[in-house]
Structure formats: C-alpha cells, structure tokens
Amino acid sequence: MNEQTEYTVDTAVRICGVDFKNPIITASGTFGFGKEYAEFYDINALGGICTKGLTKERREGNASPRIAETPMGMLNSVGLQNPGVEGFILEDVPFLSSLDTVVIGNVAGRTEEDYCYAVEKVSALDCIRMIELNISCPNVKAGGMAFGVLPESVEKITKAVKKYCHKPLMVKLSPNVANIADNARAAENGGADCLSLINTVGGMAVDWRRRRPVLANVCGGLSGPAVKPIALKMVYEAHKAVKIPIVGMGGIMSAEDVMEFLVAGATAVEVGSANIFDPHTGINLVNELTNLMKRCKIKSVYEVTGSLVV
Amino acid sequence: MKDVLFTLAEKKLLCDGVWEFTLASQEALPPIRCGQFLHLKLDGAFLLRRPFCIYKYDTHSVSLVVAVVGGGTRRLAELSAGTRLSAVLPIGNGFTLEKKHRKILLLGGGVGCAPLATVPVTYPDREYVSYLGFSRASNVMFEKEFGAFGKTVVGTDDGSYGRGGYITDILAADIDALCPDIILTCGPTPMLKAVARLSHQKKIPAYMSGESHMGCGVGACLVCTCAVKQPDGTIANKRACVDGPVFNLEDILL
Ligand SMILES: Cc1cc2nc3c(=O)[nH]c(=O)nc-3n(C[C@H](O)[C@H](O)[C@H](O)COP(=O)(O)OP(=O)(O)OC[C@H]3O[C@@H](n4cnc5c(N)ncnc54)[C@H](O)[C@@H]3O)c2cc1C
Ligand SMILES: Cc1cc2nc3c(=O)[nH]c(=O)nc-3n(C[C@H](O)[C@H](O)[C@H](O)COP(=O)(O)O)c2cc1C
Ligand code: FES
Numbered sequence: 001m002n003e004q005t006e007y008t009v010d011t012a013v014r015i016c017g018v019d020f021k022n023p024i025i026t027a028s029g030t031f032g033f034g035k036e037y038a039e040f041y042d043i044n045a046l047g048g049i050c051t052k053g054l055t056k057e058r059r060e061g062n063a064s065p066r067i068a069e070t071p072m073g074m075l076n077s078v079g080l081q082n083p084g085v086e087g088f089i090l091e092d093v094p095f096l097s098s099l100d101t102v103v104i105g106n107v108a109g110r111t112e113e114d115y116c117y118a119v120e121k122v123s124a125l126d127c128i129r130m131i132e133l134n135i136s137c138p139n140v141k142a143g144g145m146a147f148g149v150l151p152e153s154v155e156k157i158t159k160a161v162k163k164y165c166h167k168p169l170m171v172k173l174s175p176n177v178a179n180i181a182d183n184a185r186a187a188e189n190g191g192a193d194c195l196s197l198i199n200t201v202g203g204m205a206v207d208w209r210r211r212r213p214v215l216a217n218v219c220g221g222l223s224g225p226a227v228k229p230i231a232l233k234m235v236y237e238a239h240k241a242v243k244i245p246i247v248g249m250g251g252i253m254s255a256e257d258v259m260e261f262l263v264a265g266a267t268a269v270e271v272g273s274a275n276i277f278d279p280h281t282g283i284n285l286v287n288e289l290t291n292l293m294k295r296c297k298i299k300s301v302y303e304v305t306g307s308l309v310v
Numbered sequence: 311m312k313d314v315l316f317t318l319a320e321k322k323l324l325c326d327g328v329w330e331f332t333l334a335s336q337e338a339l340p341p342i343r344c345g346q347f348l349h350l351k352l353d354g355a356f357l358l359r360r361p362f363c364i365y366k367y368d369t370h371s372v373s374l375v376v377a378v379v380g381g382g383t384r385r386l387a388e389l390s391a392g393t394r395l396s397a398v399l400p401i402g403n404g405f406t407l408e409k410k411h412r413k414i415l416l417l418g419g420g421v422g423c424a425p426l427a428t429v430p431v432t433y434p435d436r437e438y439v440s441y442l443g444f445s446r447a448s449n450v451m452f453e454k455e456f457g458a459f460g461k462t463v464v465g466t467d468d469g470s471y472g473r474g475g476y477i478t479d480i481l482a483a484d485i486d487a488l489c490p491d492i493i494l495t496c497g498p499t500p501m502l503k504a505v506a507r508l509s510h511q512k513k514i515p516a517y518m519s520g521e522s523h524m525g526c527g528v529g530a531c532l533v534c535t536c537a538v539k540q541p542d543g544t545i546a547n548k549r550a551c552v553d554g555p556v557f558n559l560e561d562i563l564l
Binding site: 078 | 311313351355357358359398522523524525526528529530531532533534536537545546547552
C-alpha cells in the first residue's frame with residue numbers, strides 16, 4: 001500500500017473568519033478577474049483569487065512598453081488600468097459571483113475619499129469576501145504609494161477606510177519603506193484585520209544603446225524570484241511586529257517557496273508573476289503543496305506558520 | 311487556448327539569422343485561424359514566454375519563423391530536433407475576412423510575412439496578391455510559398471533582387487491597377503505607417519498584426535496594451551494579446 005496516498009492532510013486555513021480551501025491565493029494584477037485562467041483549469045481549486053486593483057473611476061493606465069524582463073524577475077508599469085468600480089460591477093461581478101473560491105477585492109485610489117468610496121462599494125458586494133487595500137502601487141504618481149510609505153499615513157488611511165469596509169480588511173504593504181515593522185504596526189493600529197506583503201519593489205531597466213529606459217513610464221515595480229529574499233525578510237519582520245495574520249508574497253514559484261513563507265510567519269500566500277510565466281501555476285501549486293505536505297507528514301498548514309527557529 | 315507540449319520536429323535556416331521551426335504535438339491541436347500566435351516557453355533563466363506568429367499549421371503541428379534578435383531567440387536557435395517545448399496556443403483575434411472581401415492584398419515586410427501565409431489556408435476561396443519586401447537579396451524568403459497563393463511581387467530596398475525600393479512605394483505605384491478589397495499587413499513600424507497612409511488615401515481598409523512586449527499572453531496582466539481609437543472617438547488601451555494582435559490600421563496609434 002502506498003503510504004503517501006493514505007496520509008491525509010488538511011490544507012485549509014481561516015483568516016479573519018474567512019475560510020480558504022488552501023493557502024494559495026492568486027495575486028492582484030496578475031490574474032485579471034479570473035476569467036482568463038478559468039480556460040486553463042478549474043480556478044475553484046484555488047484558495048482564493050485577488051482582483052486587479054480597482055479604483056473609483058475607470059483608468060487607462062500608463063503608456064507601453066509596460067514590461068521588462070530582468071534577471072530572475074520582471075518589471076511592470078501597468079499603472080492600475082481597470083474598469084472602475086461601476087465597470088467592475090457590470091463586467092466582472094457576474095462571473096466572480098459564480099465562483100466557489102474566496103474572492104478578494106483589491107482597492108486603490110488617488111485620495112482618501114476615493115479609497116473610502118471604492119472600499120464601501122466593493123466590500124458591499126456579496127461575491128467579495130475580503131478587501132485588500134493597495135497602498136503600495138509604485139506605478140501611479142498620485143495616490144497608491146503616497147499612502148503607504150510613512151507609518152502615520154498608513155495608519156490614517158487604514159483608519160479612514162475601515163469605517164466603510166463591510167468585510168475583513170487586509171492592508172497590502174509596500175517594500176519600498178524605511179522599516180516594514182513600523183508600517184505593519186501602523187496598519188494594525190489603524191484597524192487592519194490582516195496584512196499582505198510585499199507589493200513590487202521599485203526598479204528600472206535601461207537600454208543603454210538607445211540611451212532610453214525600457215519602460216515608457218521610466219520606472220516600474222520588480223517582481224518574481226528576484227524579490228523573494230526581500231519578501232521573506234519582510235514577512236518575518238512583520239510577523240514579529242504584529243498579532244494579526246499575514247499573507248506573504250513575492251517571487252513564489254513552487255510549493256517549497258510557499259513553505260518558506262509559511263515558516264517565516266505567513267498564514268497564506270499570494271502568487272503573482274508565476275501566473276504570468278505559466279498559466280497553470282495556480283493549480284500546480286495547490287497540487288504540489290498537498291503532495292509536499294503528505295511527503296513531509298505535515299497534517300495542517302498551521303503546523304508550519306511562524307515555525308521559524310532562530 | 312491551451313498549453314501544449316511539443317517536440318521540435320524540424321529546424322531550417324531560411325536566411326542569415328532567421329529560422330523556421332516545426333513543432334509537432336502528440337495530441338490534436340485546438341482549432342487555429344490565420345494571424346493567431348503562440349506563446350513559447352523557454353528554459354531556465356527566461357521567465358517570460360516569447361510570442362511568435364503561426365506561419366503554418368495543421369491538426370498536429372505548427373511552424374514558426376523566428377528572427378534571432380536577443381537572448382531568447384538565440385537560445386531557440388541553439389535547440390536541436392527532439393527538444394520538448396511547451397507553448398500556449400492559439401492566441402489572439404487573428405485576421406477576419408468578410409464575404410465582400412474577394413481580392414485580398416497581403417503585404418509583408420521581412421519576418422512579418424510569416425503570419426500572412428496562414429490567410430489563404432484559413433480562407434482558401436479568395437483571390438490573393440502578395441507584395442513581400444526585404445532589405446536585400448540575401449534576406450529574401452517565402453517567394454515560393456506565397457507564389458502558390460497567387461501573383462507575388464518581391465521587392466528589395468537596395469534593388470539587389472526583384473523590384474527595387476520600399477515595398478510600400480512599389481505597391482503604391484501598382485495599387486490602382488490592383489484594386490484590392492482589403493490589405494492585410496505585418497512588418498516593421500515605418501512600413502505600417504506607410505500602409506496606413508496608402509489605405510487612407512485609396513480608401514481601402516487595412517488590418518495589421520502588431521508586436522508588443524507581452525507578459526501572460528492570456529489577457530490577464532495588461533502589460534501588452536496598445537492605444538486604439540474607439541467608435542466613440544476616445545482612446546482605449548487594448549490588450550495586444552487577446553484583443554489583438556490584429557487591429558484596423560485606421561484605429562491604432564502607431
Ligand atoms: C504577437 C507577436 C508575434 C510575433 N511573431 C514573431 C514571428 O513570427 N517571428 C519573429 O521572429 N518574431 C516575432 N515576434 C517578436 C518576438 O516575440 C521577439 O523578437 C522575441 O520575443 C525576442 O526575444 P529575445 O529574447 O530574443 O529578445 P530580447 O530583446 O532579449 O527579449 C527581451 C524581452 O523583450 C521581449 N521582446 C523583444 N522584442 C520584442 C518584440 N519585437 N515584440 C515583442 N516582444 C519583444 C521578449 O519577449 C522578452 O520578454 C512577435 C511578437 C509578437 C508580440
Ligand atoms: C503585472 C502586474 C500587475 C500588478 N498589479 C497589481 C495591482 O493592481 N494591485 C496590487 O496590489 N498589486 C499588483 N501587483 C503586485 C502583485 O500583486 C504582487 O504583490 C507582486 O507582484 C509580488 O509577487 P510576485 O513576485 O509573486 O509577483 C502587480 C504585479 C504585476 C507583476
Ligand atoms: S500579455 Fe498579459 S494581458 Fe496581454
């Protein structure tokens with residue numbers, strides 16, 4: 001008898017009262033609104049999916065080129081192109097409502113009022129189980145990052161939107177800050193129910209022969225395996241700083257990577273760029289993680305979270 | 311769209327730095343139309359897939375024409391027959407002909423001729439005239455392939471083969487006699503701009519297949535967008551991968 005297939009594992013996690021089948025969530029901006037990947041596999045097998053960053057009004061985003069390949073990573077400068085809250089409700093909510101996986105609404109804005117408006121509208125939707133507050137987009141001049149850098153502004157924006165948020169509030173932290181622990185604590189003090197990190201790391205690519213930047217926007221956000229060590233350090237430091245759960249991300253490509261984030265203190269993970277590299281990444285990770293847990297005789301994800309010994 | 315596992319069945323040098331690859335699949339391929347492309351996964355350090363137009367297709371194989379321009383295409387050129395490769399296909403809207411389009415003008419520049427070769431395969435019941443432009447005699451390709459579809463004119467910029475001059479200038483001199491119902495084109499941006507002017511002057515609709523740097527290739531990440539004029543006059547950023555890669559030359563901001 002095959003011992004491996006007999007050993008049963010429980011991949012489920014609960015974050016702020018929301019049940020996820022497993023800790024694999026697809027990250028904002030890399031998974032659209034789910035439809036495109038549903039052509040490749042049953043996306044209901046995922047722990048959850050996170051929408052593209054939604055803003056009060058429709059946005060066209062930045063000029064192209066918006067992507068550059070870099071050593072073990074990629075830069076993007078999409079700049080929050082999205083259909084706006086109204087467009088989202090018309091075009092995407094019907095499909096999202098048909099899903100049997102946790103849908104997290106990622107929300108961004110230019111002003112505090114915009115944030116509150118979008119958070120209230122999106123969090124009121126039945127299909128949305130959680131809000132991820134994007135205060136860390138490096139690709140938009142006004143808004144996004146402006147709220148995410150100083151701990152005072154992180155606390156202020158969190159407090160402001162919390163009043164309008166009908167669902168658990170997850171605050172997504174930027175790595176482009178002086179001290180991630182301070183910002184994690186600031187979000188917790190502001191009323192965040194959980195944290196997610198990291199967003200992309202500010203970066204640039206240069207075409208020296210043409211004396212030009214590769215991205216039309218000049219600078220962009222770095223993601224993919226290149227940022228994993230930065231992300232692990234920040235998840236570790238944030239986990240030490242706060243009591244609320246943490247969703248970790250940055251460069252996850254394999255189930256081994258998922259385990260590293262869990263050990264460093266994450267309760268679940270988000271997977272971004274890896275979806276771009278391979279459309280089957282989500283389902284592959286769910287299966288690989290289950291098999292890895294069986295092989296290593298790990299009964300539950302909770303055995304792993306924060307188990308780092310230093 | 312499907313991620314298909316292929317074997318590199320054949321590799322052929324077409325001219326200096328340009329290869330034709332034939333990829334074979336065990337399982338039947340999803341239905342392919344002209345002007346669609348695939349997204350090829352390379353190994354190791356190349357995280358992003360590389361997009362290439364489908365040059366030939368049948369139920370179990372596709373061919374691509376690849377110009378070596380950087381690290382990824384160089385890596386491809388090093389692969390030997392028998393190598394396994396996976397690719398998502400078919401991607402994109404492709405070229406669409408209406409019933410009223412009887413006489414089709416195919417206008418290709420260099421490697422850009424490749425996607426046009428699938429049009430007569432998808433729409434066999436039309437009349438085709440092809441104008442193919444290359445920089446010089448040593449770069450001339452596809453003459454025989456397009457010759458099989460109908461009248462084919464080859465031009466070289468330096469006049470070393472066929473007619474001399476830019477292929478768009480050669481076409482401009484002939485177009486009144488040809489009177490095509492539609493122009494389908496692919497090639498470098500200056501060529502596309504010249505076709506756009508010609509199409510506007512002669513009031514002949516023209517569609518082009520464009521290139522833009524891609525991420526997911528499935529429509530989810532929005533890194534591949536290009537600016538396209540909408541019916542209401544506004545400009546929207548459309549995804550080159552799934553809303554394109556074929557756009558009306560009149561609407562696209564080159
Ligand atoms: C829809 C579509 C169809 C294409 N069809 C063909 C074809 O049939 N034959 C052919 O030879 N080439 C084609 N190209 C261009 C081809 O994809 C690039 O030449 C190739 O990706 C270059 O890769 P590299 O690693 O050699 O170059 P590098 O410059 O090292 O690549 C770096 C990055 O930039 C991207 N990139 C570089 N040049 C281009 C380009 N012109 N267009 C899009 N992305 C680029 C690469 O994909 C990679 O992500 C097509 C592009 C698109 C978008
Ligand atoms: C193309 C692209 C678009 C993104 N768009 C968003 C976005 O709209 N909102 C957001 O919070 N994060 C966005 N991100 C950041 C990712 O959600 C994630 O935080 C980051 O890429 C790190 O994870 P990864 O290395 O697994 O990609 C985007 C990332 C990429 C690559
Ligand atoms: S490449 Fe991702 S949307 Fe076109």
